[in-house]
Amino acid sequence: PEHPTRAVITGVGDGTAVIMVTAGEFTKTVTVQADMTCVDLKSADVTFANRTDTTADMTVKAPEACTVSYVVKAADAEAPADSDALLKDADVQTLTITAEDLEAGKTVTLEKLTRDAAKVYLAATDAAGNVTAVLAVDVPAQDRIPGDVNEDGSVDIMDAAMIIDMIKGKEEPNLALGDIDGSGEIDIDDVTTLMQFLVHAVDSLPVKSE
Numbered sequence: 001p002e003h004p005t006r007a008v009i010t011g012v013g014d015g016t017a018v019i020m021v022t023a024g025e026f027t028k029t030v031t032v033q034a035d036m037t038c039v040d041l042k043s044a045d046v047t048f049a050n051r052t053d054t055t056a057d058m059t060v061k062a063p064e065a066c067t068v069s070y071v072v073k074a075a076d077a078e079a080p081a082d083s084d085a086l087l088k089d090a091d092v093q094t095l096t097i098t099a100e101d102l103e104a105g106k107t108v109t110l111e112k113l114t115r116d117a118a119k120v121y122l123a124a125t126d127a128a129g130n131v132t133a134v135l136a137v138d139v140p141a142q143d144r145i146p147g148d149v150n151e152d153g154s155v156d157i158m159d160a161a162m163i164i165d166m167i168k169g170k171e172e173p174n175l176a177l178g179d180i181d182g183s184g185e186i187d188i189d190d191v192t193t194l195m196q197f198l199v200h201a202v203d204s205l206p207v208k209s210e
Contacts, residue, residue: 039066039124039132045105046122046137053142053153054113061105062097062124069094070122072110072139083123083131110139115151117141146205147194149177155205160194167191182206 022028045061060068071080071089080086097106110120118139124132147155149162163178165171166186173186180190180197196202 039064039126041122041124041132041135043137048139051142053115056110056139057107058110059105059107065097065099066124066126067094067096068122068124070120072118072120075117075119080121080134083134086121086123086134115142147197160191163191180206
C-alpha cells in the first residue's frame with residue numbers, strides 16, 4: 001500500500017491494550033481486549049552488571065523473540081513521550097532477542113555513562129511489527145572509591161595533592177570526595193589520613209573522626 005499501516009501499543013491495562021494505529025496522516029487510538037499475544041517487558045527482566053565509571057552490561061530477557069529498541073538518558077533528562085518517540089530518538093539502539101536467547105537473555109554494553117545514575121528506556125517490537133509501550137529502568141550509579149578524590153579510578157598521591165588544592169582554594173571543595181576523615185570539613189587532617197592509608201597505617205577509608 002501507498003501508506004503502510006502501523007500499530008503501536010501505547011499502554012497495557014488489566015485485560016486491555018491501548019493501540020495507536022497510523023496510516024499516512026491518519027491516526028486512530030483504540031482500546032481493545034488484550035487477548036492477543038504481545039511482548040511483555042518488565043523491569044525485573046532488565047538487569048545490570050560490571051558497572052564502571054563509563055559503562056555497564058545490560059541483560060534483557062523477553063518471553064518471545066523480538067527486537068528491543070533502547071535509549072540511555074541522564075536520570076533527570078526528559079523521557080521519550082511514547083514508543084514512537086523512542087524509535088525516532090537520535091541515540092536509539094537495538095538488540096535482537098532470538099529463541100535461543102529466551103532463557104538467559106541478551107547482553108549488551110551501555111557506553112558513555114557517567115558515575116551518576118541514568119535511565120534506559122526500552123520498547124520491544126514483535127514479529128508482526130507491533131511495538132510495546134515504553135519501559136523505563138534505572139541504571140545504578142557507580143559507587144565512588146573512598147579516597148579517590150580526583151576520580152581517576154585509583155587512590156594515590158595525586159588525590160592528596162587535590163585535597164591540598166581544595167584547602168588552598170585552587171580546586172572547588174567537594175565534601176563527598178575530600179572529607180576523608182568524615183569530620184564534615186576539608187582540612188589538613190584529610191591529607192594526613194589519606195597519606196596514612198597509602199602507607200598502610202590505616203586499613204580502609206573513610207576513617208571517622210573521634
